[in-house]
Amino acid sequence: MPDDLKTRLTPEQYHVTQEKGTERAFTGKYWNCHDDGVYRCVVCNHPLFSSETKFESGSGWPSFFQPLDAAAVRTEEDTSHDMRRTEVMCENCGAHLGHVFDDGPNPTGTRYCINSAALDLDKKSRIDE
Numbered sequence: 326m327p328d329d330l331k332t333r334l335t336p337e338q339y340h341v342t343q344e345k346g347t348e349r350a351f352t353g354k355y356w357n358c359h360d361d362g363v364y365r366c367v368v369c370n371h372p373l374f375s376s377e378t379k380f381e382s383g384s385g386w387p388s389f390f391q392p393l394d395a396a397a398v399r400t401e402e403d404t405s406h407d408m409r410r411t412e413v414m415c416e417n418c419g420a421h422l423g424h425v426f427d428d429g430p431n432p433t434g435t436r437y438c439i440n441s442a443a444l445d446l447d448k449k450s451r452i453d454e
Contacts, residue, residue: 334367338416341442342368342420344413345405351387362448363393364439367373373444374437382429382436387444389437390403390429398437400425413437 331339340346349372350356355364364374364387374389374397382388392398403412403424412421417452422443 327367329363330368336373338367338442341440345421346380348440348442353386355441356385357446360448362444362446364444366415366418366420367443367445369418369432371415373415378427380430384438386423386438390433390435394448
């Protein structure tokens with residue numbers, strides 16, 4: 326599958342999702358996007374986040390206060406780069422998405438800081454469908 330992904334994904338998408346990379350702040354296609362829809366995993370098309378939970382965090386990456394549902398993502402401790410963070414991955418395929426922090430808005434107080442390169446916005450999907 327990794328060889329298939331190298332041909333299907335852009336180099337940046339591959340680096341972010343498979344090598345746990347990070348795109349530069351304020352450069353991703355969704356950091357300042359206000360379109361409605363469902364954000365899906367760029368690797369496997371699994372629904373991850375709704376535009377209804379997206380907010381402006383000022384961080385330079387798309388930020389959401391909760392995933393689409395509890396089973397959409399999984400988390401684990403990340404101690405790389407001499408930091409202690411919580412990594413966010415696609416529950417379906419394990420692709421690296423970004424990190425989650427406890428400095429988000431109400432109602433959850435969480436900020437899912439997600440790389441645009443890991444996402445594909447499905448403007449046709451809506452939560453209530």
